[in-house]
Amino acid sequence: MKLWKRFFGLALCIALMVSLAACGSPSEEGGASPDASPEESQTPPDAASVSGSEVELLNVGCIYEFDVESPYCDLIKYLSYDSFMYANLVRYDANNEVVPCLCERYEIAEDGTAVTFYFKDGIRWHDGEPLTMEDIEFSLNLWLNVLKPSVALRYMKDVEVLDETSIRVNMQSSCAYVFLRHMIMSSAGCVIYPKHIWEGVEDLKSFTGKEAMIGCGPYVYESYDSEAKIAYFNRFEDYHEGAPSVKRIAFHLYESPESVVMAYKNREIDCMFQYAAGLAGVYVPALQGLDGLDIGEEVNLGSPILEFNFKDTLTQDLELRKAVYSALDYELLAAANGGEYCVPGGRGVISPGNIGYAEDLPANCQDVEEAKRLLDAAGYTDQNGDGFRENRDGAEMRIMVSPAYSASKGTLYQRLAEVVVRDLQNVGLNAYLDENVSNSDAWKARFSQNKDFQIAITSCSQGVAIIDTVNQGLVEKAGSDGTLTWNGTNDTPEYVEIFSKIIDSKNPEEYAAAADESQRYLAEEMVAISLGVESMFYPYNIADYTDWSFRSGNGAFSYDTWFTLKIK
Amino acid sequence: MKGKWRKRVWPLAVLLLTAVFAGQLAPWDPWEMTVPFLRPCWAHPLGTNDVGQDILSELLYGARTSLLVGVAAALVTTAFGSFFGACAAWFGGWADRCATVLINMALAVPSLPLVIVLSVFLKRSVWNLILCICLTSWAGTARVVRARAMQLREMGFLRSCRTMGCGSLYTITRHLLPNLKELIFTKGILSVASAILTETSISYLGLGPLTSKSWGTILNDAFRAGGILNGYWWWYLPPAACISLTVFCFLSLRDGREKKG
Numbered sequence: 098m099k100l101w102k103r104f105f106g107l108a109l110c111i112a113l114m115v116s117l118a119a120c121g122s123p124s125e126e127g128g129a130s131p132d133a134s135p136e137e138s139q140t141p142p143d144a145a146s147v148s149g150s151e152v153e154l155l156n157v158g159c160i161y162e163f164d165v166e167s168p169y170c171d172l173i174k175y176l177s178y179d180s181f182m183y184a185n186l187v188r189y190d191a192n193n194e195v196v197p198c199l200c201e202r203y204e205i206a207e208d209g210t211a212v213t214f215y216f217k218d219g220i221r222w223h224d225g226e227p228l229t230m231e232d233i234e235f236s237l238n239l240w241l242n243v244l245k246p247s248v249a250l251r252y253m254k255d256v257e258v259l260d261e262t263s264i265r266v267n268m269q270s271s272c273a274y275v276f277l278r279h280m281i282m283s284s285a286g287c288v289i290y291p292k293h294i295w296e297g298v299e300d301l302k303s304f305t306g307k308e309a310m311i312g313c314g315p316y317v318y319e320s321y322d323s324e325a326k327i328a329y330f331n332r333f334e335d336y337h338e339g340a341p342s343v344k345r346i347a348f349h350l351y352e353s354p355e356s357v358v359m360a361y362k363n364r365e366i367d368c369m370f371q372y373a374a375g376l377a378g379v380y381v382p383a384l385q386g387l388d389g390l391d392i393g394e395e396v397n398l399g400s401p402i403l404e405f406n407f408k409d410t411l412t413q414d415l416e417l418r419k420a421v422y423s424a425l426d427y428e429l430l431a432a433a434n435g436g437e438y439c440v441p442g443g444r445g446v447i448s449p450g451n452i453g454y455a456e457d458l459p460a461n462c463q464d465v466e467e468a469k470r471l472l473d474a475a476g477y478t479d480q481n482g483d484g485f486r487e488n489r490d491g492a493e494m495r496i497m498v499s500p501a502y503s504a505s506k507g508t509l510y511q512r513l514a515e516v517v518v519r520d521l522q523n524v525g526l527n528a529y530l531d532e533n534v535s536n537s538d539a540w541k542a543r544f545s546q547n548k549d550f551q552i553a554i555t556s557c558s559q560g561v562a563i564i565d566t567v568n569q570g571l572v573e574k575a576g577s578d579g580t581l582t583w584n585g586t587n588d589t590p591e592y593v594e595i596f597s598k599i600i601d602s603k604n605p606e607e608y609a610a611a612a613d614e615s616q617r618y619l620a621e622e623m624v625a626i627s628l629g630v631e632s633m634f635y636p637y638n639i640a641d642y643t644d645w646s647f648r649s650g651n652g653a654f655s656y657d658t659w660f661t662l663k664i665k
Numbered sequence: 666m667k668g669k670w671r672k673r674v675w676p677l678a679v680l681l682l683t684a685v686f687a688g689q690l691a692p693w694d695p696w697e698m699t700v701p702f703l704r705p706c707w708a709h710p711l712g713t714n715d716v717g718q719d720i721l722s723e724l725l726y727g728a729r730t731s732l733l734v735g736v737a738a739a740l741v742t743t744a745f746g747s748f749f750g751a752c753a754a755w756f757g758g759w760a761d762r763c764a765t766v767l768i769n770m771a772l773a774v775p776s777l778p779l780v781i782v783l784s785v786f787l788k789r790s791v792w793n794l795i796l797c798i799c800l801t802s803w804a805g806t807a808r809v810v811r812a813r814a815m816q817l818r819e820m821g822f823l824r825s826c827r828t829m830g831c832g833s834l835y836t837i838t839r840h841l842l843p844n845l846k847e848l849i850f851t852k853g854i855l856s857v858a859s860a861i862l863t864e865t866s867i868s869y870l871g872l873g874p875l876t877s878k879s880w881g882t883i884l885n886d887a888f889r890a891g892g893i894l895n896g897y898w899w900w901y902l903p904p905a906a907c908i909s910l911t912v913f914c915f916l917s918l919r920d921g922r923e924k925k926g
Contacts, residue, residue, distance in 0.1 A: 355894055379891025432701040433716045436890070508871045508889050516716055519698060532789045532875050 150663040152343040152642065157654055158357045158366035159348055163321050163328045167309040169302055172328060172348060174285040175372040178560075179648075179656050182330065183288035183312035186214050186233070187277050188656055193398075193452065193563045193649050194605055195277045198656075199228075199289060199313065199337075209271030209603045215263045220337040222291045223311045223318075230258045235292040237266060243301065246284035252276040271601045274608060278564045288312065315341045315659055326350040332659075341659040358383050361390060367638035368645075370654040373399065373559035375633030378438025389640025391653075394632045396450045398650040399559040400442055401434055401513055403626040404571065407586040409551050411494065416475035418623040421552070423468035424524045425517060425626065427461040433512045435631035442627025445616035446557070446567050449630060450649055452605070453566075453612025458620050461627060468524040477526075485527035496521060499531035501555040502540035513628055514554045528552075548586055554628070559650050565599055568615050571624050572596045587624055641665055676914045684729040693719035695726045695878050705899045712899045714883075715890040724903050726878040731911065734791060734864040738798040739856035745799070746806030747849045751837050753807070754814030764811070771804035780863055784872040791874045794867060798860050806852045813848055814841055854919040858912045865908050880904035 161172040168174070173182060180188045180198045188198035197203060200214040220228040237256045240246060253276065254267040268276060280287075286301060291311055298304045310318040315338070316330040328348040332341045349366055351357050358380050360366045369375070375395060376384075384392055403421070405412040412418065427441035441461045447454055472478075476489040488494045498518050500510035514530055521528035531550070534540045543550050557567040571585035572592060583596075595618050598611035619625065635652025637645055643665045646657030683690060693699075693709070699717040703709050711720035753764030783797040817823060818841070826836045842849070867873050868881025869888075887893060887901040 358894060377891070379889075380894060383891070383894045426698070429698055429701065429716060436702060436715070508885060511871075511875060512716060512886075515696075516698065519696065530875050535787065535789050535872065536785045 150342070152662050152664060154345045154347060155343045155368070155642075155662070156366045157346060157348050158351060158360050158369040159371055160351050160353065160357065161348075161371075163323075163326070163348075163350055165305050166307065166318070166321070167302070167305045168286050168288045168290075172350065173310075176370070177288050177314075178282045178372060179651075180314050181656075182310065182314045182316050182318060184314040185281050186289065188281060189563070189648060191646065191648055191655070191657065195274075195281070203277070205273045205277075205603055207603070209268070209273045209601055211265055211267045212273040212277060213259065213263055213265045217337060218262065220313060221335050222313050223333060224291070224294075225335075226291065226293055228313055229292070230261060230264050232292045233264050233289060234258050235296065236288070236290045239290060239295075239301070240283070240287050244284065244286050246287050252279065271603070274602050274604060275565050275600050278608075282560050282564060313337075315656075316346060319345075339660070343659050343662050346659075354380060361387060361636055367642065368393075368654045369635055369637075369652070371635075373397075373650065375635040375652055378435040378632055378634070381438060381634060384634070384636055387636075389638060390636050391639045393635040393637050393652050394438075395635060395647075395650050395652055396448065397559055397631045397633050398448050398450050398562040399557045399567070400446070400448050400562075400630055401510070401554065401556040401628040402446060402567065403517060403628055404553045404555055404585075405623070405625065406548060406550050406553070407573075407588070407624075408548050411488075411496065412551050414475065415622065416471055417477065420468045420471040420475070420477075420524065421521065421526075422461070422623050422626055423464045423471065424520045424526070425461070425628075426463050426520050427629070428463070430513055430516050431629040431631075433516055434509065434629040438634075439629045439631040442630045443620075445618075445620035446625050446627045447612065447616045447619070448562065448627065451562055451566065451612065453609035453616070455613050455616045455620075458616065463520075465524060472524060472526070479525055484525065485522075486525045494527060496526055496528040497531045497551045498528050499534055499540075499543060499550045499553050501544070501553060502534050502537050504537075506556065510554045510556075517552070517554060545584065563650070566612050566615060567625070568592075568596045568599065568619075571619075589622075592618060592622070592624065639665075673914075673918050676910070677918065680728060680911060680914070681732065683725060684732045687725040687729050691719070691722035691725045693722040695719065695722040711903055712897070714886055714900065720883065720900055720903070723878045723883050724880070724907060727880040727883060727904065728907065728911075730791060730868075730874070730877045730879040731861050731864060731908070734795055734798065735857040735861035735911075735915075738795045738802070738860035738863075739853050741795070741799045742803040742856050742860075743806055743849060743853040746803040746852070747810045747842060747845065748837070749803065750807035750810030750812075751814045751841050751845070752833075754811045754818055755833060755837050755841060757818075761811075764807075768804045768808050768811070771801075772808065774801070776801040777863060777866060780867060781870065781872060784867055789873070789875050791877055794864060794874060795860075797867075798863050802856060802859060802863075806849070806856065809848060809852055810845055813845055817841060817844055851919050854915050858915040861908070861911060861915075865904075880908050 159172065161175060163172050164170055168177070168183060177183045177185070184199040186198065186200050187195050187203060190196045199216070199220065201217045202215050204213045206212070214233070216228070222228060234256050237253070241253055252268050252272050254269050257265045257267065259265055289312070294308050294311060295301070295304070307318070315333050315336045317333045319329040319331050321328045326349065328350065330346045332344050334340050348370070349360060351360060354376050357369055357376065361384055375393070381392055384390065405418055407413055431439040431441050442448065443460050444458045445455060472486060477486040477494065479485060480487045480491050486494060498514045500507065500514035503510060518528045518530055534543055544553055544555070557570055561567065561569050569583055571587055572583045573585050573588040574583060574593060595611065595615045599608060599615060602608035602611050635654065637653035641664065642662055644661045644663045645653040646655050646661045647653055648655040648657070695718055697718065699713060699719070701713055701715050701717040703713040705712045709719050709721065711724065714720055714723070749764065753761045779801045780797045783800065784794065787793040787797065823836065823840060826840055864873070864879065865881035865884070868879040869885045871885050873879050873882055883904040884901055887897065892900040
């Protein structure tokens with residue numbers, strides 16, 4: 098009897114594993130799953146009924162929390178980057194260039210130390226009250242004096258109301274243009290507040306509810322269904338740029354990208370919103386068979402990078418950095434990063450698609466012999482015959498490779514670090530994985546406070562890449578008055594000067610030229626190395642809707658889409 | 666009975682040999698990076714992962730980590746838990762009351778979350794993982810051993826020991842614990858299975874050792890690289906099967922021992 102029980106137990110285990118296997122969709126071309134022929138099982142999204150050419154309800158998937166009814170809500174914070182419910186003074190257009198949003202136009206002072214915003218009459222809050230310059234002044238002063246985000250502290254000096262339709266923001270230095278780029282994606286809570294509601298509020302974070310959700314963006318908060326985890330928003334009929342063509346938007350909140358993929362398969366959502374983080378290439382096979390869905394490929398404007406510590410005597414050496422550059426297997430790094438949807442990055446770190454990207458620089462390419470030659474020529478040779486090179490003075494040389502700690506991407510960084518360690522060992526460099534960074538505090542201490550890493554495997558986020566280029570994370574200080582501190586370790590005067598040109602650029606042309614120059618410097622001096630240029634995917638419904646608009650790197654759920662989308 | 670016992674032991678013996686001779690059995694160095702995302706083929710019977718490492722070789726080396734963690738953690742927790750429980754029962758009085766409070770407190774804390782928290786704050790190595798598991802899983806054995814030792818303490822042979830003036834340590838180690846060996850063995854076997862599951866869970870969560878292969882790490886890699894959604898069964902099914910079968914083998918060993926006893 099016992100024997101039978103055991104057989105039964107074993108059979109049950111096998112059955113469970115087989116069911117697990119069945120959960121994964123077949124990867125063969127086309128597949129034979131029901132998903133391959135969605136028209137058979139597909140029921141039209143019940144809420145996507147039509148009224149003329151306007152969209153009644155757009156279902157959007159995302160991986161955020163709707164934790165609180167206030168500007169500090171996780172979902173609202175990221176939607177604010179696109180001026181969804183709380184409108185920004187300016188926003189990014191399709192190519193991530195700054196264009197007016199709440200303001201009608203803006204003017205940057207010739208010396209770049211001030212920016213003046215001009216507004217139309219008749220702009221209203223969601224509760225019907227008119228927007229005034231006092232609202233803008235009140236909000237920006239909240240940023241400066243209460244919220245104290247790095248953007249305000251780094252750039253802003255004070256705010257002056259000029260008249261009933263214009264306001265001037267004075268800067269700490271001549272960085273007005275980059276301030277505009279930066280303020281669009283500022284910290285949580287940094288929105289334009291209605292003064293008549295928030296004036297008496299002492300603790301901004303604890304003030305929640307419908308009143309706290311009043312903004313002047315194109316969408317008005319309706320409700321949040323906590324059981325179904327869906328947040329509903331209606332269009333603002335009195336929006337100053339006209340009412341959007343999408344009447345209602347429902348954000349379906351999920352826990353993971355896998356859940357979003359399943360939602361696409363079940364036709365629960367029409368598109369997705371995820372700031373700077375679309376679906377990774379590994380999910381594409383699961384989505385490709387779905388009819389009526391464009392997988393929405395976008396190039397990630399940021400990228401994983403290998404960063405050298407310029408405070409470390411070994412990695413300060415340009416010859417060593419160049420040898421590391423030649424030693425790496427970029428094809429494998431790209432495969433580990435995004436499978437077939439990632440390609441080796443280019444010299445100069447900056448990814449294609451960014452403003453000022455220098456197209457003529459070559460793609461990264463492994464050359465092991467060149468790496469060995471550079472190391473030999475620089476005097477890093479194996480003197481004791483243990484297979485690893487020693488320092489020039491004969492002392493033992495070890496290179497620590499530290500993968501960044503990240504809840505979402507930590508495993509990827511570890512993977513990339515494994516490849517880097519292997520490649521460095523292949524050219525005789527005694528590299529090893531840093532095992533001491535197992536939480537965010539340890540990483541922060543290693544990377545930002547003590548700066549005791551040698552090689553870090555981290556990334557330049559898409560936001561940083563858009564705002565003021567990857568250099569922000571590599572340079573130590575910059576800016577015309579030299580007071581602006583940044584996140585990196587490199588304080589080489591030449592590099593500081595180049596980044597200062599980016600920060601002090603007065604217009605898009607100057608910014609693009611400075612970005613181009615910085616990329617050439619990065620390529621020459623090997624301050625950091627791009628570990629791949631990956632595609633991200635923001636699938637969108639082309640069966641039912643047409644006239645989607647896109648923002649580079651952020652997919653189809655864009656500010657413009659809310660006004661252009663139509664029923665097919 | 667001996668034949669049945671052998672039947673239960675040989676799968677574990679095979680596993681142990683696999684772990685010991687992983688270096689000889691594995692067709693590739695599990696750290697060697699070749700062509701990524703290969704399907705099963707002659708060169709790579711279970712294909713390759715996202716950085717081109719041979720999954721079969723990873724699996725064989727993974728047995729080493731799982732068994733090392735499972736057996737080492739079980740040895741320590743069983744030895745400490747048994748001794749602690751036996752001492753508590755033998756000395757009785759305030760010592761027993763203190764020990765009981767300590768055991769109850771340790772049992773009240775959910776062990777897996779605690780191991781996760783500890784793993785986050787320690788250097789990521791196999792020995793630290795073993796330490797975390799030991800710190801969180803000794804109490805079950807201690808409680809069971811204490812309860813049984815309380816019964817034995819009143820038995821004649823132990824009373825005689827006490828009357829003859831035998832020392833406490835001598836009595837506990839020479840008379841009390843040897844009479845609990847069946848119970849301790851059973852708890853030990855359970856601890857191995859439990860430690861293996863904990864190790865794979867921690868590694869699956871991406872908190873395992875960075876420099877050793879583990880079945881949990883293989884599952885984590887497969888999950889992260891879309892292996893499950895895209896149906897790469899050769900990637901995630903073998904480690905899942907290995908974990909299940911290993912735990913099953915240990916549990917069946919315990920059942921056999923109980924029956925034999």
